[in-house]
Amino acid sequence: MEPKTARVILSWGGGWSTDIGPSLTVAPQNGALVIPFLQSADNILYELDGAPHKVGGSTRLNATAISVGTNTVHGFFDAWYQGTSGSETQLEWAYAGTSLFSMTSMNGTWTSQKTGLEDSKQPSFVMAKDIGIWASTSNVDVPQSLSTAAAVANLGGSPPNFAFAEWHRNRAWAAGVAANPSRLYYSANLDPEDWTGAGSGSIDIDPEDGDRITFIKSHKNELIVGKGPNRGSFHRISGSSPTGSDAFARSVFVKGLGTINHNGGFAVADDLFFASPRGMHSLNTTAAFGDYEQAFLNLPILSYFQDSLNHTVLNQCWGVNYATKGLAVWTFAKAGGTAKNICLVYDYRFSPGRWASWGRNSAYANCHSLAVLQLNNVHRLYAGLTTGYVQRIADVADRSLPGGGAYTGEAKLPFLNFGTSATLKTAKAVFLGLLPKGNYNLTFGTTRDTNAEETYAISQGGGNTLG
Amino acid sequence: MATFLLDDATAGVLSGAQFKTQAQDLAGEFREIQLRFYQSSASQDMEVHFLEFHFEWGPISMEDR
Numbered sequence: 001m002e003p004k005t006a007r008v009i010l011s012w013g014g015g016w017s018t019d020i021g022p023s024l025t026v027a028p029q030n031g032a033l034v035i036p037f038l039q040s041a042d043n044i045l046y047e048l049d050g051a052p053h054k055v056g057g058s059t060r061l062n063a064t065a066i067s068v069g070t071n072t073v074h075g076f077f078d079a080w081y082q083g084t085s086g087s088e089t090q091l092e093w094a095y096a097g098t099s100l101f102s103m104t105s106m107n108g109t110w111t112s113q114k115t116g117l118e119d120s121k122q123p124s125f126v127m128a129k130d131i132g133i134w135a136s137t138s139n140v141d142v143p144q145s146l147s148t149a150a151a152v153a154n155l156g157g158s159p160p161n162f163a164f165a166e167w168h169r170n171r172a173w174a175a176g177v178a179a180n181p182s183r184l185y186y187s188a189n190l191d192p193e194d195w196t197g198a199g200s201g202s203i204d205i206d207p208e209d210g211d212r213i214t215f216i217k218s219h220k221n222e223l224i225v226g227k228g229p230n231r232g233s234f235h236r237i238s239g240s241s242p243t244g245s246d247a248f249a250r251s252v253f254v255k256g257l258g259t260i261n262h263n264g265g266f267a268v269a270d271d272l273f274f275a276s277p278r279g280m281h282s283l284n285t286t287a288a289f290g291d292y293e294q295a296f297l298n299l300p301i302l303s304y305f306q307d308s309l310n311h312t313v314l315n316q317c318w319g320v321n322y323a324t325k326g327l328a329v330w331t332f333a334k335a336g337g338t339a340k341n342i343c344l345v346y347d348y349r350f351s352p353g354r355w356a357s358w359g360r361n362s363a364y365a366n367c368h369s370l371a372v373l374q375l376n377n378v379h380r381l382y383a384g385l386t387t388g389y390v391q392r393i394a395d396v397a398d399r400s401l402p403g404g405g406a407y408t409g410e411a412k413l414p415f416l417n418f419g420t421s422a423t424l425k426t427a428k429a430v431f432l433g434l435l436p437k438g439n440y441n442l443t444f445g446t447t448r449d450t451n452a453e454e455t456y457a458i459s460q461g462g463g464n465t466l467g
Numbered sequence: 468m469a470t471f472l473l474d475d476a477t478a479g480v481l482s483g484a485q486f487k488t489q490a491q492d493l494a495g496e497f498r499e500i501q502l503r504f505y506q507s508s509a510s511q512d513m514e515v516h517f518l519e520f521h522f523e524w525g526p527i528s529m530e531d532r
Contacts, residue, residue: 010502010518023499039501051516054506362507399512406509415499424525427493427500433517436487442506442513448497456491460513 005428008033008418012050015347015354016041017300020414027419037300040412041356043364045325045394046347054409055358057396058365058383061373062103062110065388069097069119073384075263075318077125078373079132081148089148092373093132094390095123100134102150106375114152117141122316124164124262128172128192131155137163139178145193156193160185164262167192168218169240171199175225176262180204181212184225186248189241201242203250205235214315215259219272219283224253226265229277229315232258234286254286263369264319264330268348273297273328275317279305280330280346297328297346301355305344310335318370322381322394328353329381331367334360339386341366358394362408365393365401415447436462486516496525 006028013034020037027033044052065071076094083089092103094110098119101110121136125146132146133155143155143162162185163176172192174185184203188194205213205225211233215226223237234253240246257276259265264275272283279298289295298305310333317340319330326349331340343358358364367383374380381394391402401407418425432444441457448454502520506513 005521005523008520008522010520012517040503047514047516049516051514052504053514054512057510398510399506400509404509406507408505408507409513410503410505411515412503413501415501417499418522421498422527422529424496424498424528425500426496426523426525428521428523429493430491430502430521431519432489432491432515433519434487434489435514435516436485437512437514440508440511442504442511442515444491445503445505446493446495447501447503448495449499451495453501453503454495458489458491460489462485462487 006418006425007031010035010413010416012046012052014038014050015046015300015350016356018304019300019302023415023417024413025417025419025421033416033418035413035416037414038411039414040361040410041354042361043358043407043409044356044411045327045345046350046354046356048349050350050354052409052411054399055364056394057398057400058391058393058402059396059398060402061106061382061390061392062108062388064109066094066096066099066101066110067388068099068112068115070386071097071388072120072386073369073388073390074120074136075123075125075369076371076373076382076384076390077132078371079125079127079146081130083130083148090374091132091146091148091150093125093134093146094384095134095136096384096388100144100146100152102146104150106373111150113146113150114144122163122261122263126165126167126172128165128167129190131192133165133172133192135162135164135174135176137176143174157187157191157195157197159187159193159195164216165192166216166218166223168216168223169221173216173223173237175213175216180207182207182209182227184213184216184223184237186242199242203237203248205250206233209233211258215262215265215274217265217267217272219267220270224272224283225250226259226274228258229260232256232276234258234283257281257286261315261317264317266319266321266328268321268323268328273319273321273346275314275319275330277311277314278302280319280328280344297353298344298355301344308335309333309342310338313338313340316340318367320370320372320381322372324372324379324381325394327394329370331370331383339366340368343367343370359407361410364407365391367393432458434458434460436460493521
């Protein structure tokens with residue numbers, strides 16, 4: 001005979017999942033029930049005990065919108081120049097509309113430095129020997145050097161018209177050349193502006209295998225080369241020079257899983273996270289398990305990724321390691337549109353990591369591009385929008401968007417039957433452990449079986465102490 | 468509604484970590500129940516750390532819902 005009254009402590013034991021199911025049919029143990037997944041976790045961050053916390057708001061970095069071409073901030077970058085005088089220089093660079101812009105030390109003012117570029121191409125930025133290198137998927141615009149004097153010029157040394165580059169073992173490496181989509185290029189030693197002299201060259205990576213090089217990253221003393229977007233493969237480039245005892249060598253790392261683009265991959269601790277046409281992945285796990293779906297980072301939301309995103313623009317995604325908060329963040333377009341308007345957020349402080357979304361049910365900042373910039377030496381997350389603004393996101397204390405816009409933070413549990421659906425239960429009360437936020441309410445909702453949701457206003461004010 | 472407070476967010480009477488438990492009466496029968504929290508207002512935050520749910524067991528029933 002079960003006791004008539006039950007008291008159950010519910011604790012947060014997992015993140016957002018679309019694929020586990022709508023219900024949790026587990027009986028409490030010793031009066032406690034861990035909720036291992038959430039039906040929805042939109043516009044929230046997790047505290048380390050798993051508590052959902054409404055994600056911070058957003059403020060504009062530039063008060064005046066960029067107005068050129070589509071006004072879209074396709075990509076932006078925090079460039080640090082070390083120089084030789086012992087004082088470093090911080091510049092931000094943005095590719096917006098048809099122009100390249102610079103900003104000095106996060107002062108909020110974009111200055112046009114080059115006009116007449118093709119609009120809406122996928123850019124890349126990398127630092128190489130105190131030169132910022134910008135390149136894009138344009139077949140017309142050539143790679144540019146972005147100097148500490150905030151000047152822009154064609155990258156010297158007759159480089160190929162690559163789309164993205166990486167600084168690895170004292171050379172600039174590049175790929176994404178339309179005429180040779182599987183060719184990996186490298187510059188002369190210590191000179192990203194010499195692509196034809198001694199020590200420069202190229203390596204063909206399985207040409208005409210149905211894919212092109214989509215990603216390169218220096219990782220653990222090797223260059224990781226990802227191909228995609230159709231069949232997928234990873235390759236490792238070892239060695240430090242074209243010839244000699246430590247000559248460059250290419251080995252196949254993984255086949256069957258590759259990268260969707262250059263900007264969707266980034267380093268996290270001793271791993272690389274990346275986006276493929278099938279989801280988000282860890283390189284370490286991929287090396288162990290290949291394309292085995294159980295090992296995908298986004299296993300709990302695989303069906304959301306496959307069914308609810310616009311896959312025609314997946315190759316325009318941006319991903320970033322927001323290490324300050326332990327988050328891997330990717331931005332995508334929801335199905336039905338081409339504008340990127342949802343961030344899929346993986347909190348890797350947990351094991352396994354916990355997913356959340358920003359902008360899925362309730363619009364948040366529409367993050368077209370992402371980057372971590374240093375504001376007063378603190379690494380913060382910023383987004384480039386289609387409206388000519390770069391905005392700080394996620395850690396702004398005021399939970400509002402520029403202009404006072406609202407967004408909804410939401411956490412929804414699965415249906416709970418407390419171990420049996422055969423027995424009718426009668427709800428009596430709920431006690432919520434809250435961090436007081438102010439003299440205003442949150443909304444608590446209950447949905448009993450097929451009834452409409454009932455909602456209650458819960459005060460989040462401090463009030464009086466126990467007396 | 469009863470309110471049990473371990474601290475005061477504004478006055479900081481007890482200082483240190485601030486926390487409170489807020490109670491809400493519920494009613495109604497269910498076989499399965501879904502709980503949801505949301506905060507839709509501009510400039511307003513939300514952070515829920517735990518829940519304690521109270522209910523009474525009823526009869527085993529084959530009645531259609």
